Amino acid sequence: MSQRAADAVFQGLFALTDIRSILRITAPQHELDDDQKKKAEKALASVEKQIAILREELL
Amino acid sequence: MKCGACNVDARMRDETAINLDPIQVGGRLTPEAMKAMISWGDGYSVCDACKKPFRLDYIEQPPLNDFHVDVAEWLGMAQARTVPGARRGFQQVAGTYVEKGDPVLIGALAHYTSYLSVEIQQGIVREIPKTEDNHITAEAAAERIEDVITEFGRPPKLLYIDHVDYQYGNMHDVKGIAKVAHQYDIPVLYNGVYTVGIMPVNGKDLGVDFIIGSGHKSMAAPAPSGILAATEERADEVFRTTQMEGDLTGRRFGIKEVGILGCSLMGAPIVGMLASFPTVKERVNHFDEELANSRIVIDALASIEGTKILSEYPRQHTLTRLDTTGSFDKVAQTHKKRGFFLSSALSKNGITGIIPGATKVWKINTYGMTRKQAEYVADTYLEIAETNGLTIL
Numbered sequence: 164m165s166q167r168a169a170d171a172v173f174q175g176l177f178a179l180t181d182i183r184s185i186l187r188i189t190a191p192q193h194e195l196d197d198d199q200k201k202k203a204e205k206a207l208a209s210v211e212k213q214i215a216i217l218r219e220e221l222l
Numbered sequence: 223m224k225c226g227a228c229n230v231d232a233r234m235r236d237e238t239a240i241n242l243d244p245i246q247v248g249g250r251l252t253p254e255a256m257k258a259m260i261s262w263g264d265g266y267s268v269c270d271a272c273k274k275p276f277r278l279d280y281i282e283q284p285p286l287n288d289f290h291v292d293v294a295e296w297l298g299m300a301q302a303r304t305v306p307g308a309r310r311g312f313q314q315v316a317g318t319y320v321e322k323g324d325p326v327l328i329g330a331l332a333h334y335t336s337y338l339s340v341e342i343q344q345g346i347v348r349e350i351p352k353t354e355d356n357h358i359t360a361e362a363a364a365e366r367i368e369d370v371i372t373e374f375g376r377p378p379k380l381l382y383i384d385h386v387d388y389q390y391g392n393m394h395d396v397k398g399i400a401k402v403a404h405q406y407d408i409p410v411l412y413n414g415v416y417t418v419g420i421m422p423v424n425g426k427d428l429g430v431d432f433i434i435g436s437g438h439k440s441m442a443a444p445a446p447s448g449i450l451a452a453t454e455e456r457a458d459e460v461f462r463t464t465q466m467e468g469d470l471t472g473r474r475f476g477i478k479e480v481g482i483l484g485c486s487l488m489g490a491p492i493v494g495m496l497a498s499f500p501t502v503k504e505r506v507n508h509f510d511e512e513l514a515n516s517r518i519v520i521d522a523l524a525s526i527e528g529t530k531i532l533s534e535y536p537r538q539h540t541l542t543r544l545d546t547t548g549s550f551d552k553v554a555q556t557h558k559k560r561g562f563f564l565s566s567a568l569s570k571n572g573i574t575g576i577i578p579g580a581t582k583v584w585k586i587n588t589y590g591m592t593r594k595q596a597e598y599v600a601d602t603y604l605e606i607a608e609t610n611g612l613t614i615l
Contacts, residue, residue, distance in 0.1 A: 177257045184253040186237040188592055191572020 168220040175213035181206040235574055240595050243575030244388075244541050244587040248420050248440035251494060255442055258284075258497035263490045275477050278485040278492070279303060289496050296503060297433050298424035299451035301461060303479070304437075304487040304495065307446035308415045311434035312339035312382070314450055314481040315411050318460045319379045320345040325370045327378040327408070329358040329394065331387035336413065340380075348378065350399075355534065356390045358383060360398030367406055377406040385423070386416040390533045391541030391585070400429040409456060415439050416541060418449060419502045420589065421509040431456045441502050443495035447487055515596035516540040516588040522600035527613040528552065532583070540589040551581040553610040567606045573599060 418435025437447025528548025
């Protein structure tokens with residue numbers, strides 16, 4: 164069992180969900196303000212981190 | 223884009239556009255609910271830790287037991303249960319009190335499911351008429367109670383009243399109506415599908431016996447989901463437990479509740495409602511901001527010559543009914559896209575949720591918009607009006 168891999172899947176999906184919610188509150192133009200850009204940046208960094216973990220664990 | 227290998231399109235309505243659909247906006251999920259659904263979407267997921275006495279509202283992980291207690295307290299009621307949609311709450315209350323031939327009073331602006339919940343019991347609906355300005359009043363309720371007593375020789379078994387109705391989004395005098403009903407010992411069912419989860423609601427202050435809310439309409443939860451809350455006096459009746467026993471097997475069914483057919487709401491709907499609840503509890507305290515956004519949009523529409531606001535004005539709710547027969551429908555008469563010009567122009571500008579082709583009488587709900595989105599919607603309507611030769615007052 165790789166608990167780390169399962170955690171990474173959920174963490175990645177949760178981070179993507181944060182980006183999804185940014186898309187919703189900025190629709191339809193998706194012009195992000197500074198705060199929203201910071202949140203998107205943080206979420207994207209988390210997604211990248213989780214993908215790296217999954218590569219380590221599964222491949 | 224499809225949802226993986228299945229033949230279901232990915233739905234991106236709210237990611238790509240501003241949604242004005244009157245029934246959808248209050249039920250859009252919070253990020254917390256979306257995340258909870260990712261991990262709890264499997265069918266009987268909430269039953270992982272179901273222990274004796276095997277009932278949904280006793281489950282500790284996820285904390286459904288606390289959720290039931292918290293919801294009741296939040297609504298100023300003694301007990302609450304989850305139901306698969308408000309209509310099932312109506313059905314549960316009607317199933318408890320209404321028998322064949324019993325009269326039930328219902329506000330004339332009520333949703334059809336209120337009527338059907340009485341019909342399934344073979345009860346008889348009598349309506350409380352609306353006023354000319356589309357309100358249900360305590361005076362009208364009192365008159366109709368007397369009418370029912372004259373007709374049936376007894377008062378109605380129940381009285382249903384919508385706090386905010388789905389047709390106009392008007393606010394009705396629940397407190398006054400409940401006071402009248404209680405003078406005749408008639409239990410009052412508060413229909414809060416457009417209020418519970420949208421604005422503050424307290425059953426004790428309103429003096430009602432039952433509160434019914436919709437998870438998927440106003441509590442940022444997946445469908446079908448809802449809440450039925452009751453006073454202490456009524457809870458034992460509406461949440462009565464089974465006394466049934468199999469005649470051959472002698473089987474009995476513990477403390478399962480009859481009206482709800484045991485466990486009512488499992489998996490994604492209840493976990494979504496649970497996960498959204500902290501945000502929902504908080505957001506009702508900011509309803510004034512929602513009204514301010516609504517005003518921006520409605521005032522813009524009202525400034526288009528020929529447009530009438532059919533709902534009460536100034537608005538007390540974000541759901542509004544409009545008549546644009548004298549504005550957008552005039553354009554539709556000669557436009558090459560006929561009545562579809564409006565929804566088409568809105569769609570091009572990233573605004574959705576309006577019935578395609580509707581240019582006479584239609585409804586919008588601005589709930590959940592940011593201020594920037596409200597201003598954008600207002601500007602877009604004005605721009606469409608001007609582009610099509612309508613006058614802005």
